[in-house]
Amino acid sequence: METLKEIEKIIGNLFLTTNSSFTGLYYEEEVVFFKTINKEKEKILPELISLLVRKFIKSDDLIGSPEYLFTEGKGYAIFLFNAGDNITLVTVIEGKPNFSLLRLEHDKASQLLKGLSKEIPSILEEKQKEEERKRQEELKKDTEEHTEIPSAKTQTKQQKDQIPEKQEEKRTEKQALKQKETTEKEEIDEDIKELEEIFSSTSEETIDKQEKESIDTNEKVQEQEEVIEEILEEKQQVEEREETPSLEEILLSDEALSEEVNPEIVENIRLKFIEGIGPVGKILFKKVVEKVDINLEKPYRHKVEELIEKLSEEITVESRKEDFLKYCRDLL
Amino acid sequence: MAYSFEEVLQELIRDTGAEGAVLVSPDGLAIASVLPENIDEDRVAAMGAAILSLGERVASELEKGELEQLYVKGSEGYVIFTGIKDFAVLGVLAPSNIKLGLLLMEIKKVIKKLEQQMG
Numbered sequence: 345m346e347t348l349k350e351i352e353k354i355i356g357n358l359f360l361t362t363n364s365s366f367t368g369l370y371y372e373e374e375v376v377f378f379k380t381i382n383k384e385k386e387k388i389l390p391e392l393i394s395l396l397v398r399k400f401i402k403s404d405d406l407i408g409s410p411e412y413l414f415t416e417g418k419g420y421a422i423f424l425f426n427a428g429d430n431i432t433l434v435t436v437i438e439g440k441p442n443f444s445l446l447r448l449e450h451d452k453a454s455q456l457l458k459g460l461s462k463e464i465p466s467i468l469e470e471k472q473k474e475e476e477r478k479r480q481e482e483l484k485k486d487t488e489e490h491t492e493i494p495s496a497k498t499q500t501k502q503q504k505d506q507i508p509e510k511q512e513e514k515r516t517e518k519q520a521l522k523q524k525e526t527t528e529k530e531e532i533d534e535d536i537k538e539l540e541e542i543f544s545s546t547s548e549e550t551i552d553k554q555e556k557e558s559i560d561t562n563e564k565v566q567e568q569e570e571v572i573e574e575i576l577e578e579k580q581q582v583e584e585r586e587e588t589p590s591l592e593e594i595l596l597s598d599e600a601l602s603e604e605v606n607p608e609i610v611e612n613i614r615l616k617f618i619e620g621i622g623p624v625g626k627i628l629f630k631k632v633v634e635k636v637d638i639n640l641e642k643p644y645r646h647k648v649e650e651l652i653e654k655l656s657e658e659i660t661v662e663s664r665k666e667d668f669l670k671y672c673r674d675l676l
Numbered sequence: 677m678a679y680s681f682e683e684v685l686q687e688l689i690r691d692t693g694a695e696g697a698v699l700v701s702p703d704g705l706a707i708a709s710v711l712p713e714n715i716d717e718d719r720v721a722a723m724g725a726a727i728l729s730l731g732e733r734v735a736s737e738l739e740k741g742e743l744e745q746l747y748v749k750g751s752e753g754y755v756i757f758t759g760i761k762d763f764a765v766l767g768v769l770a771p772s773n774i775k776l777g778l779l780l781m782e783i784k785k786v787i788k789k790l791e792q793q794m795g
Contacts, residue, residue, distance in 0.1 A: 392737055396730040407750030415731045415746035
C-alpha cells in the first residue's frame with residue numbers, strides 16, 4: 345500500500361513536471377498506474393500504449409537493450425523510457441515537446457523507482473485481481489439487465505404490490521362465474537317447468553285423443569324428450585361445476601398445504617451451489633430461481649426441492665454434484 | 677531511380693557517421709538500403725513499420741496527425757524513422773556515441789532531397 349502511494353507520487357510528479365496529458369508506469373507490458381487528462385480515454389489509451397511498450401521492449405535485436413523511444417508528430421509526442429527491472433515509464437505530450445527535459449525527468453523518476461521495483465509485480469497482481477472482480481460484477485450486472493431478472497427484493501416487492509390486484513381480479517372473476525351459473529340455473533329451471541306443463545297437459549288428454557293425434561305430434565314429443573335430456577345433462581354439468589373446485593382453488597389449497605422452509609436454508613443452498621460451481625454460480629442461481637419461480641423470502645418445500653434438483657443439473661462434476669445434493673438433503 | 681535513392685542514403689551515412697540507412701514503403705517493404713552486412717533490411721523495415729503503426733494508432737486516438745519522426749535508443753545505438761510525406765519512411769541506424777542533434781539535422785536535409793525526388 346505504501347509502495348503504491350509512493351509510485352502514485354512519483355508518477356504524479358512526472359505528470360506535472362513534463363506537462364503531459366498521460367503519464368504511466370508499465371511492468372512488462374501491463375499498466376500498473378497512470379494519470380491522464382483524457383478522462384474519456386482512460387480505458388483505450390493505456391491499452392494502446394501497452395502495445396507500443398511491448399514493441400519497444402522487443403526492439404532489442406537491432407540496437408541492443410532499449411533505453412528510450414521518442415516519437416513526435418504535429419503538436420504531440422510520445423516518450424517511452426526504460427526504468428529497468430521490466431519497468432517502462434510512458435509520457436504523452438500534447439503540445440510542443442522538450443525532448444531533453446523529458447529524458448531528464450524520466451531519468452530522475454526511474455532513480456526514485458529503483459527501490460520500489462521489487463514490489464511492483466505484487467501491486468500489479470492485486471490490481472489485476474481487483475479488475476477481474478470488477479469485471480465479474482459488471483458481467484453479473486449486464487446479465488441481470490439483459491435477462492431482466494429482478495432482484496429477490498424487487499421481485500418480492502412487486503409480488504407484494506400485485507397481491508391486492510390479483511385478489512381483486514379473483515373476486516371479480518368469482519362473482520362473474522356465480523352470476524353466470526345462477527342465470528344458467530334459472531333458465532334450466534324455467535325450461536323444466538315448461539316441459540312439465542307440457543307433459544302434464546299431455547297426460548290429461550285421453551288415450552283416444554292421443555291416438556287421434558297425428559304422427560307429427562308424437563315426433564314433437566320425441567323432440568321435446570331429447571331437449572329435456574339435453575337440459576338435464578346441462579343441469580347435471582352445472583351441479584358438477586358447483587361441486588368441483590376451480591384450478592386456482594386447487595393450487596391455492598396445495599400451496600397452503602405445502603410446508604414453508606426457512607429462507608436461510610435456501611441461502612445456504614445458494615452458497616453451497618456457488619462453492620460447487622464457482623463465481624458464475626451467482627448468475628446461474630438467479631436464472632434457476634427464476635425458472636423454478638420460487639419466492640426466496642417465503643419458500644415452500646416442494647419449490648425448494650425443485651430448486652435443488654435444477655441446481656444440481658448445472659453442476660457438471662459428478663463428485664461435486666453428489667456433495668451438493670447430500671448437503672441439501674441434510675439441510676432439509 | 678533505385679540507384680539515386682541509394683546515393684542519397686550513402687551521402688547521409690558519410691556525413692553523419694550513421695551505420696546504415698533504409699528507405700521503406702508505407703506498407704513496410706524496403707525500397708532502397710545501405711546497411712552493414714550483418715543487418716537485414718527487412719528486419720529494419722519491419723521494426724519501423726510496426727512501431728510507427730502503433731504510434732499512429734495512439735496519435736489517432738488522441739485525434740492528432742501523422743507521426744513525423746520516431747527514434748529508439750538502445751544500448752548499442754539508435755534507430756531513427758522519419759516520414760517522407762505519405763510516400764515512404766527513412767530509417768537510419770546510428771551508433772550510441774553519435775551526436776544526435778547533428779544526425780537529426782542531417783536527416784531533415786535528406787528528407788527534403790528525397791521529397792523532391794519522389795515528387
